[in-house]
Amino acid sequence: MKTNHNIVLSVEDLGKKIGKRDIVHHISFDVKEGEIFGFLGPNGAGKTTTIRMLVGLIKPTSGTVRICGHSLSADFMNAIRHVGCIVENPELYLYLSGRENLEQFARMLPDIPSERIDEVVDLVELTPRIDDLVKTYSLGMRQRLGIAQALLGNPKLLILDEPTNGLDPAGIRELRNFIRRLAKEKGISVFISSHILHEVQLMCDRVAIINQGTIVQTAAVQDLMQQETLVEWDLKPATDGRDRLGQLPYVSRVELREPSKVIAQMPRDKIAEANAHLAGGDIQVSGIRAHHPTLEDIFLELTGGPAHDETHL
Amino acid sequence: MTKLIYNEMVKMIRKKRLWVIALILLVLIPIFTYAQYRTTENAIKQLGTSNWRAILQQQIVDQQNRLASARVPEEWKSYIKLSIQQNQYYLDHDINPAAPGAPTFVRKFAEDAVSLFFPLLVVILAADIVSSEHAGGTIKLLLTRPVARWKILLSKYITLLFSVSFMLILTIVFGYLLSGIIFGYDGWSLQVMIGFNQQGEHLNVDHVQLIPQWKYILMAYGLAWFSCITVATISFMVSVLVKNTASSMGIMLAAVISGSILSQFAPNWSALKYLAFTHLSLTEYLEGQPLMLDNVTLPFSLAVLTAWSVVSLIIAFVTFSKRDVLA
Ligand SMILES: Nc1ncnc2c1ncn2[C@@H]1O[C@H](COP(=O)(O)OP(=O)(O)OP(=O)(O)O)[C@@H](O)[C@H]1O
Numbered sequence: 001m002k003t004n005h006n007i008v009l010s011v012e013d014l015g016k017k018i019g020k021r022d023i024v025h026h027i028s029f030d031v032k033e034g035e036i037f038g039f040l041g042p043n044g045a046g047k048t049t050t051i052r053m054l055v056g057l058i059k060p061t062s063g064t065v066r067i068c069g070h071s072l073s074a075d076f077m078n079a080i081r082h083v084g085c086i087v088e089n090p091e092l093y094l095y096l097s098g099r100e101n102l103e104q105f106a107r108m109l110p111d112i113p114s115e116r117i118d119e120v121v122d123l124v125e126l127t128p129r130i131d132d133l134v135k136t137y138s139l140g141m142r143q144r145l146g147i148a149q150a151l152l153g154n155p156k157l158l159i160l161d162e163p164t165n166g167l168d169p170a171g172i173r174e175l176r177n178f179i180r181r182l183a184k185e186k187g188i189s190v191f192i193s194s195h196i197l198h199e200v201q202l203m204c205d206r207v208a209i210i211n212q213g214t215i216v217q218t219a220a221v222q223d224l225m226q227q228e229t230l231v232e233w234d235l236k237p238a239t240d241g242r243d244r245l246g247q248l249p250y251v252s253r254v255e256l257r258e259p260s261k262v263i264a265q266m267p268r269d270k271i272a273e274a275n276a277h278l279a280g281g282d283i284q285v286s287g288i289r290a291h292h293p294t295l296e297d298i299f300l301e302l303t304g305g306p307a308h309d310e311t312h313l
Numbered sequence: 314m315t316k317l318i319y320n321e322m323v324k325m326i327r328k329k330r331l332w333v334i335a336l337i338l339l340v341l342i343p344i345f346t347y348a349q350y351r352t353t354e355n356a357i358k359q360l361g362t363s364n365w366r367a368i369l370q371q372q373i374v375d376q377q378n379r380l381a382s383a384r385v386p387e388e389w390k391s392y393i394k395l396s397i398q399q400n401q402y403y404l405d406h407d408i409n410p411a412a413p414g415a416p417t418f419v420r421k422f423a424e425d426a427v428s429l430f431f432p433l434l435v436v437i438l439a440a441d442i443v444s445s446e447h448a449g450g451t452i453k454l455l456l457t458r459p460v461a462r463w464k465i466l467l468s469k470y471i472t473l474l475f476s477v478s479f480m481l482i483l484t485i486v487f488g489y490l491l492s493g494i495i496f497g498y499d500g501w502s503l504q505v506m507i508g509f510n511q512q513g514e515h516l517n518v519d520h521v522q523l524i525p526q527w528k529y530i531l532m533a534y535g536l537a538w539f540s541c542i543t544v545a546t547i548s549f550m551v552s553v554l555v556k557n558t559a560s561s562m563g564i565m566l567a568a569v570i571s572g573s574i575l576s577q578f579a580p581n582w583s584a585l586k587y588l589a590f591t592h593l594s595l596t597e598y599l600e601g602q603p604l605m606l607d608n609v610t611l612p613f614s615l616a617v618l619t620a621w622s623v624v625s626l627i628i629a630f631v632t633f634s635k636r637d638v639l640a
Pocket residue numbers: 018021023041042043044045046047048049050195310639
């Protein structure tokens with residue numbers, strides 16, 4: 001058993017086969033207390049499948065999931081007690097009111113006083129509509145009720161599968177702030193999947209990138225962004241400059257853009273060195289601009305091409 | 314556990330399933346009452362309304378003559394005696410046997426409804442009890458609570474048992490109240506015969522006795538309850554196995570209807586007696602016209618139904634506890 005109490009969710013070598021297909025394999029990562037952990041991948045990458053294993057809806061073919069030190073497979077009750085989740089859409093009983101839905105779930109948890117229901121309803125700002133049938137709720141309201149339901153049992157870990165699906169920009173921003181606040185003020189860890197790179201960038205502390213069923217990288221969002229930078233060089237003559245940059249071992253990609261512009265992908269702290277190398281080759285450098293890469297760039301680099309998008313039927 | 318059952322009851326009620334059942338009963342019972350009324354009207358017309366007492370008295374005299382005759386076999390004599398007793402009871406209590414009261418309606422209704430009508434109502438209650446959670450996606454919420462899966466399923470099963478029992482009680486109450494408007498509310502202690510036993514061609518009347526009608530009704534509804542529970546349990550399993558509510562209802566309706574048709578259609582096909590849905594008309598054992606299947610007895614029917622229930626429950630619980638929830 002892991003002794004590190006700061007780790008709320010620990011996943012080791014998780015894999016799932018359905019029939020002969022490896023849907024996901026060799027998934028490992030840890031989520032620390034109070035951390036917002038992004039799970040980023042294109043459609044069909046295996047995010048939902050992984051999440052279903054994290055909450056015990058499907059059994060992994062290999063590997064283990066530990067929540068607050070309790071193995072999910074061996075000690076389901078004690079592990080799942082610490083989890084609140086929404087898997088895919090916030091599906092609730094449409095023929096019950098918002099409050100009745102929450103009451104249903106409260107009865108399935110140990111010792112939830114009715115004040116707790118009012119508290120979470122207030123937290124997600126659903127108080128004026130809580131006694132209406134869920135049938136009459138908008139998608140955004142259902143999403144919020146889903147979150148209220150997930151928070152009901154004071155979880156240490158919140159697992160959300162693409163929670164921004166179908167929300168408008170204002171709703172997305174609101175949700176983002178809400179989740180950041182939860183993590184900061186209540187120390188709740190949040191595991192959040194998304195296929196929108198920008199979103200993860202804004203919301204998460206760390207991110208695991210998954211593609212075709214396996215994790216291609218796990219890193220702090222900050223580190224990931226600083227690893228490599230696109231640097232724009234104004235060079236003369238440009239073609240010679242491009243070739244000379246290409247000789248450097250740490251330049252991973254170089255490309256001629258406009259007559260005098262060369263884009264190179266390289267670590268930020270090597271810019272001075274590269275500049276000296278160019279000067280040594282009689283290349284005139286009239287401008288250097290380093291871009292902050294977006295996760296999109298990183299994703300392209302890691303997965304070697306555009307995000308692999310599976311066509312869903 | 315009680316909290317889980319309470320949850321399921323809330324869902325059952327708010328889904329308006331019980332209302333549908335109540336509504337169906339409220340529509341159908343008056344129709345059946347009217348049909349029964351027409352039949353008795355006819356019977357009375359044929360017999361003549363005023364002289365039913367005279368006819369009964371004549372019958373008793375005839376029966377007493379047969380009793381005195383040496384040619385009547387001994388075992389028939391006790392039967393005839395009972396028959397006389399019954400007729401005497403009608404006379405003493407001023408009951409026209411052709412124009413029964415509400416309790417008689419309730420009894421007849423059970424006998425008619427047990428093979429098809431009750432099972433259909435049960436299917437309405439049971440078919441979506443698990444599959445609707447899959448269809449609505451709410452199964453994901455249920456199974457990610459700190460509650461064992463078998464407990465969730467058990468709470469659903471218990472709720473189903475409650476609902477089925479409630480449905481039968483509702484039938485008795487509605488049947489009594491509604492038919493009483495036309496037939497009057499008397500007749501609970503009416504004497505009815507029970508204990509016929511068909512052996513081959515012979516009607517064995519050794520065990521025939523008279524019991525008050527309320528006892529008969531209790532027994533009839535007890536047996537109807539048993540067959541309804543079997544239907545409910547099998548539907549419950551189908552509801553676990555089939556995630557689509559329409560399919561699970563369809564499968565069950567097809568099974569119930571073909572069971573009821575098959576037992577009349579091919580009574581000599583002996584494999585039929587191991588199917589559950591050919592044994593639903595348990596009340597026929599009370600009426601003394603055993604099921605049309607070969608060589609079946611009440612204990613055999615009960616055993617077949619029990620076996621089906623137990624196997625269904627095992628399959629339902631094992632699948633539900635183990636299965637991956639993928640959609
Ligand atoms: N029941 C199943 N049987 C076979 N394959 C499945 C099943 N469910 C999912 N898959 C496959 O597993 C892969 C991963 O699916 P999953 O739903 O986990 O993707 P995802 O990352 O959540 O995608 P999205 O962003 O579209 O939600 C897909 O290729 C999908 O076709």
